[in-house]
Amino acid sequence: xxxxxxxxxxxxxxxxxxxxxxxxxxxxxxxxxxxxxxxxxxxxxxxxxxxxxxxxxxxxxxxxxxxxxxxxxxxxxxxxxxxxxxxxxxxxxxxxxxxxxxxxxxxxxxx
Amino acid sequence: xxxxxxxxxxxxxxxxxxxxxxxxxxxxxxxxxxxxxxxxxxxxxxxxxxxxxxxxxxxxxxxxxxxxxxxxxxxxxxxxxxxxxxxxxxxxxxxxxxxxxxxxxxxxxxxxx
Numbered sequence: 001x002x003x004x005x006x007x008x009x010x011x012x013x014x015x016x017x018x019x020x021x022x023x024x025x026x027x028x029x030x031x032x033x034x035x036x037x038x039x040x041x042x043x044x045x046x047x048x049x050x051x052x053x054x055x056x057x058x059x060x061x062x063x064x065x066x067x068x069x070x071x072x073x074x075x076x077x078x079x080x081x082x083x084x085x086x087x088x089x090x091x092x093x094x095x096x097x098x099x100x101x102x103x104x105x106x107x108x109x110x111x
Numbered sequence: 112x113x114x115x116x117x118x119x120x121x122x123x124x125x126x127x128x129x130x131x132x133x134x135x136x137x138x139x140x141x142x143x144x145x146x147x148x149x150x151x152x153x154x155x156x157x158x159x160x161x162x163x164x165x166x167x168x169x170x171x172x173x174x175x176x177x178x179x180x181x182x183x184x185x186x187x188x189x190x191x192x193x194x195x196x197x198x199x200x201x202x203x204x205x206x207x208x209x210x211x212x213x214x215x216x217x218x219x220x221x222x223x224x
Contacts, residue, residue, distance in 0.1 A: 004153075033211055043200055045154070045215035091153050098167060099144075099213060101153025 002027045004094050006102035013082045014110050020067075021077045021105055023092030030054075032096040034068065036077045039104070040088040048090070051075065084109050113137065115216035117203050123222045129191035132219045136184070136205030142166075144213060145178055145188050146202040154202055160186060161208075190221075198223045 003026045013019035025034070036048040051059045051068050058066050063080045079086055087109045092102040116135040124130050136143050142161050146154035157176065159166040162183040171178070175194070180186040190197055200220050204213040 035212075037215075042217060043202075043220070044217040045202065045204075047212060047214070050212065093153070095211065098156050098159065101155075103151070103153050 002029075002094050002096065002100050004092055004100050004102035006092055006105050008105050009103075010106045010108070012108045012110060013079070013086075015082055015084060017082055018078060018080045019082055019107065021079075021090055021092075021107065023075045023077070023102060025073050025075065025092070025094045027073070027094065027096070029096050032094060034066075034075045035093040035095065035099075036064070036066070036075075037091045037093060037101075038086075038088045039091060045091070049077065079107075082109050084111060115203055115205055115214055117201075117216035117219055119219055120217065121220050121222075123224065124193055125224050126195055127192040129189065130193055130221065131187050131189045132201050132203075132221075134186045134188070134203030134216060136186075136203070137207075137214055140205035140207050140214075141183070142206045142208065143180055143186050144204040144206075145186070146204065148200040148202055148218070150199070157188070193221075193223045195223050197221060 005024045032053045034051045037045045038048050049061045065078045067076045089104045091104045094100050144159050145157045148154040157171045158168040158178045160180045163180050178188045200218040202218040204215045206213045
């Protein structure tokens with residue numbers, strides 16, 4: 001079974017600084033997708049960024065980028081120029097046949 | 112484009128009572144998912160529909176949980192009877208067949224007392 005591990009329960013970052021959220025996963029498959037979702041207090045899961053496993057190039061969406069290391073099964077999220085609105089829970093997720101989530105990390109942003 | 116709609120937003124019931132949640136997916140999305148998210152954890156898939164057929168219900172506690180999507184659009188998830196450990200947020204998501212992205216609703220927070 002696929003597992004997704006987010007070992008840091010909480011992180012804090014100063015506004016305008018950069019923060020990296022870690023994620024590792026375990027799979028024997030070669031074709032899959034990886035995602036980072038943001039869940040603010042409103043509870044709605046919002047897609048932040050997506051990475052196809054067959055693509056070597058790391059995905060980027062504005063201030064959000066990933067460091068995808070397929071051999072190491074690592075998928076970290078970097079948030080640049082952190083903003084107060086980035087404060088939320090962040091979930092790493094893996095998908096082959098179904099979407100499997102990690103436990104999440106609470107990110108706080110200090111003004 | 113309207114997002115995934117869920118109701119109610121909150122529900123408080125006593126154990127052994129029954130409860131139902133409703134979900135309306137994004138228009139045109141053939142695939143619909145129900146997830147359970149217990150406090151402090153990531154969402155866990157309960158059931159996946161494609162149109163009105165069940166694709167995966169392996170983690171649905173079928174002795175008390177049921178779900179249907181009769182016309183391939185809206186879906187309801189029911190719990191009967193509820194237990195204390197069913198307290199959680201129930202999230203609905205939908206996706207199109209072409210794109211491998213799930214879009215989530217705001218969820219229903221269930222408290223079982």
